[in-house]
Amino acid sequence: xxxxxxxxxxxxxxxxxxxxxxxxxxxxxxxxxxxxxxxxxxxxxxxxxxxxxxxxxxxxxxxxxxxxxxxxxxxxxxxxxxxxxxxxxxxxxxxxxxxxxxxxxxxxxxxxxxxxxxxxxxxxxxxxxxxxxxxxxxxxxxxxxxxxxxxxxxxxxxxxxxxxxxxxxxxxxxxxxxxxxxxxxxxxxxxxxxxxxxxxxxxxxxxxxxxxxxxxxxxxxxxxxxxxxxxxxxxxxxxxxxxxxxxxxxxxxxxxxxxxxxxxxxxxxxxxxxxxxxxxxxxxxxxxxxxxxxxxxxxxxxxxxxxxxxxxxxxxxxxxxxxxxxxxxxxxxxxxxxxxxxxxxxxxxxxxxxxxxxxxxxxxxxxxxxxxxxxxxxxxxxxxxxxxxxxxxxxxxxxxxxxxxxxxxxxxxxxxxxxxxxxxxxxxxxxxxxxxxxxxxxxxxxxxxxxxxxxxxxx
Amino acid sequence: xxxxxxxxxxxxxxxxxxxxxxxxxxxxxxxxxxxxxxxxxxxxxxxxxxxxxxxxxxxxxxxxxxxxxxxxxxxxxxxxxxxxxxxxxxxxxxxxxxxxxxxxxxxxxxxxxxxxxxxxxxxxxxxxxxxxxxxxxxxxxxxxxxxxxxxxxxxxxxxxxxxxxxxxxxxxxxxxxxxxxxxxxxxxxxxxxxxxxxxxxxxxxxxxxxxxxxxxxxxxxxxxxxxxxxxxxxxxxxxxxxxxxxxxxxxxxxxxxxxxxxxxxxxxxxxxxxxxxxxxxxxxxxxxxxxxxxxxxxxxxxxxxxxxxxxxxxxxxxxxxxxxxxxxxxxxxxxxxxxxxxxxxxxxxxxxxxxxxxxxxxxxxxxxxxxxxxxxxxxxxxxxxxxxxxxxxxxxxxxxxx
Numbered sequence: 001x002x003x004x005x006x007x008x009x010x011x012x013x014x015x016x017x018x019x020x021x022x023x024x025x026x027x028x029x030x031x032x033x034x035x036x037x038x039x040x041x042x043x044x045x046x047x048x049x050x051x052x053x054x055x056x057x058x059x060x061x062x063x064x065x066x067x068x069x070x071x072x073x074x075x076x077x078x079x080x081x082x083x084x085x086x087x088x089x090x091x092x093x094x095x096x097x098x099x100x101x102x103x104x105x106x107x108x109x110x111x112x113x114x115x116x117x118x119x120x121x122x123x124x125x126x127x128x129x130x131x132x133x134x135x136x137x138x139x140x141x142x143x144x145x146x147x148x149x150x151x152x153x154x155x156x157x158x159x160x161x162x163x164x165x166x167x168x169x170x171x172x173x174x175x176x177x178x179x180x181x182x183x184x185x186x187x188x189x190x191x192x193x194x195x196x197x198x199x200x201x202x203x204x205x206x207x208x209x210x211x212x213x214x215x216x217x218x219x220x221x222x223x224x225x226x227x228x229x230x231x232x233x234x235x236x237x238x239x240x241x242x243x244x245x246x247x248x249x250x251x252x253x254x255x256x257x258x259x260x261x262x263x264x265x266x267x268x269x270x271x272x273x274x275x276x277x278x279x280x281x282x283x284x285x286x287x288x289x290x291x292x293x294x295x296x297x298x299x300x301x302x303x304x305x306x307x308x309x310x311x312x313x314x315x316x317x318x319x320x321x322x323x324x325x326x327x328x329x330x331x332x333x334x335x336x337x338x339x340x341x342x343x344x345x346x347x348x349x350x351x352x353x354x355x356x357x358x359x360x361x362x363x364x365x366x367x368x369x370x371x372x373x374x375x376x377x378x379x380x381x382x383x384x385x386x387x388x389x390x391x392x393x394x395x396x397x398x399x400x401x402x403x404x405x406x407x408x409x410x411x412x413x414x415x416x417x418x419x420x421x422x423x424x425x426x427x428x429x430x431x432x433x434x435x436x437x438x439x440x441x442x443x444x445x446x447x448x449x450x451x452x453x454x455x456x457x458x459x
Numbered sequence: 460x461x462x463x464x465x466x467x468x469x470x471x472x473x474x475x476x477x478x479x480x481x482x483x484x485x486x487x488x489x490x491x492x493x494x495x496x497x498x499x500x501x502x503x504x505x506x507x508x509x510x511x512x513x514x515x516x517x518x519x520x521x522x523x524x525x526x527x528x529x530x531x532x533x534x535x536x537x538x539x540x541x542x543x544x545x546x547x548x549x550x551x552x553x554x555x556x557x558x559x560x561x562x563x564x565x566x567x568x569x570x571x572x573x574x575x576x577x578x579x580x581x582x583x584x585x586x587x588x589x590x591x592x593x594x595x596x597x598x599x600x601x602x603x604x605x606x607x608x609x610x611x612x613x614x615x616x617x618x619x620x621x622x623x624x625x626x627x628x629x630x631x632x633x634x635x636x637x638x639x640x641x642x643x644x645x646x647x648x649x650x651x652x653x654x655x656x657x658x659x660x661x662x663x664x665x666x667x668x669x670x671x672x673x674x675x676x677x678x679x680x681x682x683x684x685x686x687x688x689x690x691x692x693x694x695x696x697x698x699x700x701x702x703x704x705x706x707x708x709x710x711x712x713x714x715x716x717x718x719x720x721x722x723x724x725x726x727x728x729x730x731x732x733x734x735x736x737x738x739x740x741x742x743x744x745x746x747x748x749x750x751x752x753x754x755x756x757x758x759x760x761x762x763x764x765x766x767x768x769x770x771x772x773x774x775x776x777x778x779x780x781x782x783x784x785x786x787x788x789x790x791x792x793x794x795x796x797x798x799x800x801x802x803x804x805x806x807x808x809x810x811x812x813x814x815x816x817x818x819x820x821x822x823x824x825x826x827x828x829x830x831x832x833x834x835x836x837x838x839x840x841x842x843x844x845x846x847x848x849x850x851x852x853x854x855x856x857x858x859x860x861x
Contacts, residue, residue: 039677232581237713280676286584305718311581312589383545386560390541394493395709397545397556415677416591429709431579432594434493437503437601440608449677451591452608453696 007033010189010198012177012212013205015046016157016348017340021202023160024352026167028361033198034161034169035191037176037208039449040418041411042157045206045344047421048231048282048314050258050271053087053149054346057112057120058250064354065324066115069343071350076151079349082369083159085152086263086376092148092245093128095139095299101249102140108249109143119146134241134302148245152263152376153345154421158411159372160348165410166368172196173414174448177205180216187333200359202335206317207279209325209338221327222319222338226279229271229342230313232292235429236377238267238306246299255342257295264396264424265377267306269296271314282313309429316341326351328358335359370410373402375424392442393435395428400442407446415449462489464763465553465566466536467544467710470499471749472740473572474527475513475756476763481534485764488536489564491555493543497531498524499574501749503600504625512750521604523749544573547710551735568735568763571723572756573710575741578703580673583617585698587672592679592697596626599699603633611697615682616640616662617670620702620837622746624653630699631660638695640664641684648702648837673698704745719782719789720744726777726794727802728762729755734774737763744789744809747839762801772799778848780806784857786814788836797848805841806855810834814859818842821854832857 009025011018014036022034036043053076056069080087096102105122112120121144123131128139165171175193180201182188189196205212213220239261248256254273261267269292289311296303318341319325325338335355340347356363374381382388382399389400406413406422413419416426416439425439426432432439440451463486466473474497477488496502501509504520511517514526528538545561546554551569555562577595592611602608612635616623619642630637640657645667647654657664668686673679681694706722715732717724722743729737739759740752747755765771777794790808806820813835820828820842827845834840 235709281588283588283672284581284586286586286671289581289584289586306713308581309579383543383556384561386558388558388560390495390558391493391543391556394543397543429579430576430595430597430707433576433597434601436594436598436610437605437608440602440610441606444608449591452602452610453612 007031007196007198009033009200009202010035010187010196011202011204013044013203013208014041014161014171015044015204015206016042016153016344017206017337017351018204019157019160019164020348020352021204021337021355022164022169024356025361026164026169027366028356028364030361032164032169033196034164034171035175035177035196036171036173037192039173039415040413041161041171041173042154042421043417044208045315045317046153046157048229048312049153049342049345050231050260050268051150051153051262051345052245052258052260053151054343055117055145055147056115056346057117057145058108058255059115059343060322061111061114063323064326065343065347068324068347068350068354070116071353072347073147075349075353076156083163084372084374085156085159086374086378088150088261088263088376088378089147090150090244090261091144091146092247093123093132093142093144094247094249095128095142096249097138097140099140104249105141105143112145117145117147120144121146132243132246134300136299136301144244150245150261150263151345155372155375156345158422159370162370162372162410163366163368166370167366171411177212177215182332185333200333200335202337202355204337206340207315209317209336213336213338216334217332222321222325224279225318225320226276226315227318227341228274228276228282228313228315230284230288230292231268231270231311232289232296232308233262233310233312234267234303235307235309236265238303239265241300241302241306242267257292259296259299263376269293279315282315284311284313307429310427310431326354328355330359373405373423392438393425393428395430396424398423398425403439403442407443413447415447416443416451419443460562460564461566462564463487463567463767464489464570465564466490466570466572467553468492468499468572468574468740469497469528469538470572470574470740470752471501471527472752472756472759473499473570474531475753476570476572476739476760477531477536478534479757479760480764481531481536483760483764485760485767486567490531490536490538491542491544491553492538492540495540497528497538497540500597503597503604509749513753544710547733547736551733566735567767568737570759570763571710571731571736571738571742572740573707573742575704575746576707577700578705580700583700583703585670585673587683588674588676590673590675590677590679592675593673594697594699596622596699596701599626600629603629609633609635611635611679613638613695614697614699615670615693615695616699616701618642618701618703619647619649619654621649621653623701624649624656626699626701627656627660627662637662637699639693641668641670642666643669650837670698704741706742706745708742717789717793720791724793725791726774727792727796728766728771728799729759729792729801729803730762730774743791758801758803760801765800770800772796778850778853780853780855783854786810786812786816786857786859787855790855795844795848795853797844797846805843808840808842808855809838810836810840810857812836814857816857816859819856819858821856822849822851
């Protein structure tokens with residue numbers, strides 16, 4: 001670790017985009033280091049999203065975003081089985097609830113076709129209610145986007161990271177970038193985890209993208225304006241109420257409130273779109289949670305009898321401009337990947353491919369295929385297999401063996417938040433009522449950010 | 460695998476049922492417990508008193524749990540620990556999961572005794588950030604009493620139910636110094652003398668106050684309280700969410716669940732809607748003492764014993780009970796029989812707020828029973844049933860009096 005020389009590429013930020021970039025560069029033969037300021041990966045914008053693999057049917061026409069979503073979607077379909085990642089091809093329904101929205105449908109469908117999503121199907125009210133029997137009867141019309149799908153947002157990112165590591169990439173957590181200097185055609189980076197030298201730096205710092213850009217170049221060509229999205233999560237019985245991803249007719253500002261199942265067998269409603277200055281404060285607001293419940297019930301009335309078990313908020317790294325802010329300055333050895341606001345999960349693999357192209361690296365085929373633990377409800381899950389050590393988290397059916405594996409993974413969980421994202425432990429209805437003690441015991445001395453603050457007798 | 464009676468949950472209700480079924484000679488009894496050790500919630504409670512009703516002596520939680528398990532095993536019940544029921548099936552039959560994966564258990568009857576859990580943060584609509592150190596009492600008790608670990612040093616305690624004071628005592632035993640107790644309502648919910656504890660221990664009590672927001676990125680750094688004096692900030696390093704219990708009814712997957720009680724809909728014999736399934740203990744409703752759950756478990760054993768001999772009336776002959784008042788939080792059982800073995804002989808209910816009023820049971824146009832009550836939300840109210848009922852649906856009302 002003390003060796004200073006040696007990296008071809010330093011990627012700043014281990015979110016979904018940084019992990020996909022690390023994967024691409026490492027597979028293509030570069031010596032890669034991935035720098036993350038938090039205790040664990042996926043700790044910023046990638047922490048909370050709607051877990052949908054988009055087709056790009058409603059993305060801005062002719063945009064780089066659309067290209068990256070399409071390429072990312074295609075590559076996920078290619079690789080997910082080899083990495084043991086889930087894919088629920090449930091499709092989406094875009095729903096119009098009033099005359100104005102209904103009038104907007106033809107333009108949306110035309111845009112989808114121009115975006116290369118040609119398999120959309122218009123649906124009238126009767127067809128929608130037949131396809132989604134629990135839908136509120138006030139629905140007027142809509143269309144189906146068959147290839148919109150549900151994935152596991154964290155396993156996907158971890159898979160990209162583990163595959164990067166299998167191809168030689170190195171991850172450094174708690175490695176905030178504090179200084180950067182370009183000397184003799186190389187970057188000399190000072191981080192909280194020691195010095196790093198690299199030929200190329202990729203800024204994938206998400207919510208801190210403009211700060212990192214200023215550290216690297218003294219200025220930033222964009223400014224991050226975090227846009228918060230709050231979600232509520234219903235317990236598993238609610239998932240039976242929706243077959244498709246239920247989308248509203250989007251406005252100019254937002255894709256709107258989505259109702260969809262999750263890969264884990266829950267049902268979520270969200271996100272809101274709230275602009276704020278703070279880059280870390282993903283606060284929940286009780287009024288918003290109430291409003292999300294009402295919105296959910298207006299779409300699926302049956303949700304009134306269902307239990308909300310969790311809520312979360314994500315911060316999108318939006319900028320003053322709607323599009324991605326991707327720019328390569330090869331003379332300076334710098335690629336900036338900024339403003340990946342809400343389609344990062346769908347586009348990450350496509351963005352990585354695009355960036356590799358910008359720096360002129362020829363794509364290679366992966367040599368190693370790490371196997372991810374299958375956490376999706378559709379399974380097969382570890383609790384169903386012999387030798388699992390018993391179930392520790394009974395709400396999400398997480399086994400002791402799965403927790404051990406996450407603690408010993410290529411990039412091991414270093415905080416309870418990181419362990420949750422890797423295993424789903426304590427993310428269910430009891431929120432740790434039953435399993436916290438057993439979990440604290442199993443993870444003792446394994447986290448850099450411990451669950452407990454001391455011993456009963458030793459304080 | 461096969462058994463005669465499968466019991467899910469080795470807490471006070473499940474273990475009492477197992478022991479009583481054994482004493483009755485009702486057949487082979489298999490108790491399924493997901494924890495490594497039987498005993499249920501009392502096992503996590505370091506404090507007394509447990510056991511007066513059951514063993515005629517005062518015991519600590521862990522000793523009490525051990526005695527319940529020993530009593531069940533003494534009658535021949537086998538207790539399968541580290542085993543989670545993952546699905547209920549017709550038959551009845553259970554899909555179970557243990558360290559060696561999935562297996563199935565056929566039974567002639569199944570008793571659900573899965574107990575209760577505390578409401579999560581989102582169910583209480585607490586806003587703010589999501590740092591570590593926001594935990595329910597169940598987690599605290601486990602950390603302190605099973606692991607000898609502490610999750611925080613200066614938490615706020617939300618809630619003033621009996622369990623909240625149990626949590627307060629646990630904190631003190633472990634050297635944790637709570638900085639405040641917070642109660643959204645106008646008064647302490649637990650009965651005296653628990654309410655005197657905060658003052659005795661020097662913990663400030665804030666009534667009519669809610670936690671408006673939790674602050675902190677990695678660990679809790681403080682909370683915003685909203686009370687009679689407006690919003691104030693309080694530094695703390697944890698939030699303990701106590702009480703506000705709800706039934707651990709996930710296995711029912713929403714089928715046959717009463718939204719009022721949060722537990723399964725049962726008849727007077729504890730029978731669920733699904734044939735062959737019974738329920739007892741705190742799964743039925745939030746929440747009674749271990750002793751009350753133990754009694755229910757014993758009563759359920761008699762009902763199950765009768766059912767296996769074909770001595771229970773046809774489930775369709777029961778009279779449904781409906782609540783017609785916002786003042787009534789829940790009422791059990793939801794389907795009434797007035798005759799038969801192992802029966803809940805009374806209606807048990809709770810109110811949603813302190814109320815003086817008249818509780819009435821109606822059938823058609825007739826009032827068949829009526830009682831003046833002076834009720835608090837944390838007290839169980841019982842209402843005896845008339846000996847003879849008409850076949851018409853029962854309606855329960857509560858009229859507030861001045």
